[in-house]
Amino acid sequence: MAEVSVHKAAEPSLWRRLPLSARWCVLALATGFALQLQQPQLWPQAVYSGLLLSALAGLAVLVWRARQPSWAVPAAASQGVVLLLIACMAFAWAGWRAAWFNASALPAQWHGLDVQVTGVVASLPRLQEGVVRFRFEPEAAMAVQGGQAIDLQQLMDVAWYASNSKSAQALDPAATAVAHLGEGDDGRSGAAAEPVRAGDRWRLSLRLRQPSGLRNPGTFDYEQWLWQQGVQATAYVRDGARDAAPVWLGDTGRYGLERLRQQVRDRLLGSLQHSEHAATALEQRSVGILAALVTGDQRSIDQADWEVFRITGVAHLMAISGVHITMFAWLAMLCVGWLWRRCLPLMLWRPAAIAAAWGGFVLALAYALFSGWQLPAQRTVLMLAVWVVISTRGVRWPWYASLSLAGAVVLVLDPWALQQPGFWLSFVAVGVLLNLASQQGAQQPSRASTPIASAPAAAADAATLVSSHKSWLSWRALHQSGVGKMQQFWQLQWRLTVLLIPLTVSLFGQISWSGLVANLLAIPVVSWVVTPLAMLGVWFEPALVLAKWTMTALLAVLAWIAQWPYSAVFWPIVPWYWAGLGLLAALCWLGPWPAWLRLLGALVFALMLAWRPAPLPFGVFEVVALDVGQGGGVLIKTRQHAMLFDAGPGYLGAGDAGERVVLPALQSWGVVPELLVLSHNHNDHTGGAAALMRAFPAMRVLAPFPQALLPLRASSALVPGRSEELDLSSRMSWCQQGLKWNWDGVEFEFLYPSALQLAQWWSASGDRTPQTPNANATSCVMRVSTAQAAALLTGDIGRLQELELLLANAEQLKADWLQLPHHGSRSSSSERFVAAVAPRYAIAQTGFANQFNHPRPEVVQRYVLAGARVIESPQCGASFWQSLQPESIVCDRAQRRRYWQRPSAG
Structure with missing residues (x-):
């Protein structure tokens, strides 16, 4: 009892001195790191070394002077100088490490x-x-x-x-x-x-x-x-x-640990071969998830399953995350504590609570290392280490001080964690858990009678819904405790769902309305049933069978939830300051504050969700040439409408541009396209069509080839194990010369091919082979224009098609923005065509150092001599051009240049 009283006597001093300064110091540290991460180019390593040494010397002088009796500088000023020096040290430390690493980069x-x-x-x-x-x-x-x-x-x-x-x-x-x-x-x-x-x-x-x-x-x-x-x-x-x-x-x-991980993964993936019955597609996919949960190999999870997890908001559970490390640590603490209490000499040597804390931490560290030592696991282990150390030393810190110290340790070791969505999501989520646990701990002071049972320990209880109360020995108390824990879990989950909305909107451009229901089911099943059984199943086959059966059932339920109307909706990515304001508003709305403040928080939260990018003026259009690699993918926007010209390529073994590039970009802008034009039937232009068609069911399709040739059959993300054929009978029609329309004062018109050519190419019997040498010759050509400017999109037409356009109406080809025909190959861009179009900008959508050497140097020279500026997507990234300012263009690589990016030419 004397020990407890000593801790209580020391508590007020620590509460007064540490928490505020810790939070401000961590904020200064994060500010310095964040500023360094914005650098477009690195300084010489010597500059960072000098800045770091100068800041350390300044801090040492300041501390020395502050101890002198003659020190008369106001406290606020001295604290401001300290915070500035900490920010400078963080900036220099991150820059020095980056310069050191960059010095050994692969020579160009x-x-x-x-x-x-x-x-x-x-x-x-x-x-x-x-x-x-x-x-x-x-x-x-x-x-x-x-x-x-x-x-x-x-x-x-x-x-x-x-x-x-x-x-x-x-x-x-x-x-x-x-x-x-x-x-x-x-x-x-x-x-x-x-x-x-x-x-x-x-x-x-x-x-x-x-x-x-x-x-x-x-x-x-x-x-x-x-x-x-x-x-x-x-x-x-x-x-x-x-x-x-x-x-x-x-x-x-x-690399023995990596070899062991591989053996475990291959054993799990190969378990289906020893099954007595043929495994269903759902069972095969569930085994991949089990392998990811045990070994951290996320590529074992099928892409369709990731889509289900994204929609339902449970993707954080399907990899080695902080939740899994925390659950494992808690179970390990229980086991170590139980065994420790059975040995009297050990109890006399060290208290069981301390031994359990350190044993759980060591085992959690081993699990994190085995699972690949990924960033989420690193953050969780560091937070557990902070909690174990301060608990062992009997220090009573409030939860926000512990969280601040853990954040500081994480950032010092990995400054680039600030760029990871998981960093912000995990720390906000843990903050909510610790806050709720501290409130519960205040209601039950007897739980904090020892140093180990501090607020972080209560946080673990709140996160895992476990209680060690002796009242569990009675069935009535067990029932009451279970109901109470379910209520706590519900309160925690819905509050956490609301609090994370500003971050998910800012980071991912999505709100998962079904996430609350899905997480209420998935968190206990995955954390308490599937993961422990899968780990046990590595050595005990029946446990693996049970884990596989449970995961298969859960996957089927999640797929069903994902099919609910508005299960997940795309949302424009809000700026970071709106996200921060929305998070603060959510805290005010859900916290124990006066009614007026909660109402104000709810109103600001709604304003954050209502934010939208400024629309284009009437009669203006914007052309965004996406960086899709060797292929085509262009977005055209007017004030109230949007369309896509081509869907990007498919990537060998890595999905397609539709799901990896076009769809995320559209989500970030909150754009829903009404029309998709597929210029011709080549994979580098149609590879992403299936993903886009599934994402936008109301989107119409125009193409110069029959519906039967469109490769849209693919496995369904929402119905695992079943493939689907998208019905295009009412959505697809021909793109042909003379087809035109007007959106918000902007004219759209197809110049090629003609209806007669389409009839010649494709027989009435549905012949799947066009009567033309290659599909490039069938490319649709579209012109978008206003009175001030015009853009010409050409697909992969060749010189013969260019001649046909010139003979039909050369004046109609004049444009300020041009998509290079056939990516700038030597088979296109004749001198007459270049002279007729006379573009300001010629855009080449190509892959970096592609095997075709597109755009060809002689083609680029032809456009340069005609007064055009050739923009290559590998050097520019996505490019943005508006008809309101036809003389300027914006490159994403230049606008958001960072030092870790590949240097661009010119």
């Missing part, structure tokens, strides 16, 4: 270089359809051409495509005997029975590439993700007839 002249590399597989291979990706740590490298050795030290993200039968076998994780080439005893290449595994040494023929990603508003920043992962180069395996065959050089014994 090595991009596209073919090399033969000997190295070690340094990560769990990630499985996709037709491709396996893994981290590769080089040990020795030699250029294929010339044979000279090169100093290749960069950690690489390597893709190995199943381009032939040999690769297809080598990349099949389920094969019992995977053939690949290895060195035999006699030095010759021989067969071995080993797949690509972590820790193996290989000799591979690689083509090096600089880290490069697509750049569009609202889409995933692949280059930033690679930067955070410590990857400085990408490559793909070349195993054609002219390339040296891949050679397996044995097991190095390194």
Whole structure:
């Protein structure tokens, strides 16, 4: 009892001195990091070193002077200087680390270089359809051409495509005997029975590439993700007839943890092969989810399932997240505490509560490491470490001080976590949990009778809905406790749902109205049933069967919820300041405040949801050429209407531009297109059509080919295991010369092909083969114009089609904005055509360092001589052009330039 009284006596001093200063210091720290992350280019490393040393020296002098009796500086001024110095230190620390990492980046002249590399597989291979990706740590490298050795030290993200039968076998994780080439005893290449595994040494023929990603508003920043992962180069395996065959050089014994993760994952994925009955598609997909929950390999989850999880708002549960680490830590604490109390010598050595806290933390750390040590797991482990340390030392901090310290530790170790949505979502969610737990702890003071049972411990109880009350021994008390915990869970979940809306709208452009119901079901099932059973199932087969059955049933229910009307709706991405104001308003609305303040909070929250981007003026249109890679995808907006010209390409083993680029960009702007024009039937223009057609059921389609040729059959995201055929009978029609309409004072007109040409190309019997040499020749050509400016979209037309347009009406081709015909190939853009269009801007939608060398240098030179500026999407990202200002164009890469991005040319 004396110990308890000592802690209570020390508490007021700590409450007065620490919490306010901790919060302000963390805010200063975060501000410094955030400012550094906005830098478009890095300074020399010496500049950051000087700034860091100067800030540290200034802080030391300030502390020394503050201890002198003659110190007379006001407290507010001295605190302001301290916060400024902390922000400077954070800025310099993040900049120094970035400059140090960037110094060893892959040289630009090595991009596209073919090399033969000997190295070690340094990560769990990630499985996709037709491709396996893994981290590769080089040990020795030699250029294929010339044979000279090169100093290749960069950690690489390597893709190995199943381009032939040999690769297809080598990349099949389920094969019992995977053939690949290895060195035999006699030095010759021989067969071995080993797949690509972590820790193996290989000799591979690689083509090096600089880290490069697509750049569009609202889409995933692949280059930033690679930067955070410590990857400085990408490559793909070349195993054609002219390339040296891949050679397996044995097991190095390194990366044992990654090897163990791979063995567990492959065992889980292969469990269906030993089933007594044929597994359904739903069961196969559920096993992939189990593998992700146990090993952290999110690529084991089917893309259709991710769509269901996105709609229902439970995606945070289907990977190793803070919830799973917290649940595991709590279970581990219970087990360690129970065992500890059974041993008297251990009880005499250390209290069971302290042993349980440290045991749970160590086991949670081991679980986080085994699951891949991903960022959400890192944040949770650091927060648990802060709680265990301060609890063990008997320090009584309020929850916001503990949370602030955990946030500071996370940011110091990983300043780039500020750019991750999970950072903000997890800390806001944990803050809500801790706040609710502290309120409950205030109502039950007896729970805080020991240092370990502080507010963070109550937070864990509130998060996991578990109580250690002795009243559970009676059935009546058990019933009452269960009802009370269910009420607490309901209160927690609906408040958390509302509080996270400003963040989900700002980060993802979506509100999941069904998320409350889905999470009420999924959180206890996944956290308390599926995940523990899946982990136990690694060693105990019946537990895996039960976990698989439970996950299959849950997946079916979630798919049903996802089909509810307005289950999830797209929402314009609000600016960060509106999101912050909305979060503050939600706290006022839901908190224990006066009625007037709660009403004000509700009104401001509604204003945040009502925010919309300013519409275009009447008679003005905007053209957005999206960065989709080697393909076409253009958005055209007027004041109240929007349409798409092409849907982007499909990507090998990685979805398509419709779901990865076009749809997220449209969501970020809150745009719902009414029309989709597919210029011609090539994958680089129609690959994303299926995803867009599913997302926008009312959108009409215009194309120069029959409905039967549109590749829209795909697995249904909402009905797992079943494929669907989109009905286009009432939605699809022909694009043909003379078709025109007016939207908000803007004229739209098709110039090519004519109705006669369409009739000649496609027979009345529904022939699936056009009577034309190639599909490029059937491309629709559309002109969008006002009295001030015009844009011309051309698809992949060639010189012959350009001549037909010139002969029909050359004056009608004049435009300020031009989509380069056929991406700037030498088969298009004749001199007469270029002169007739005379564009200000010529847009080339191409892939970075594409194999076709589009746009061709001679074509670019032709436009430059005609007075046009050629904009290439790999260098510009998404480009924005408005008819109101036809002389200017905005590039997304230039507007949001960051130092981790690939340097643009010019």
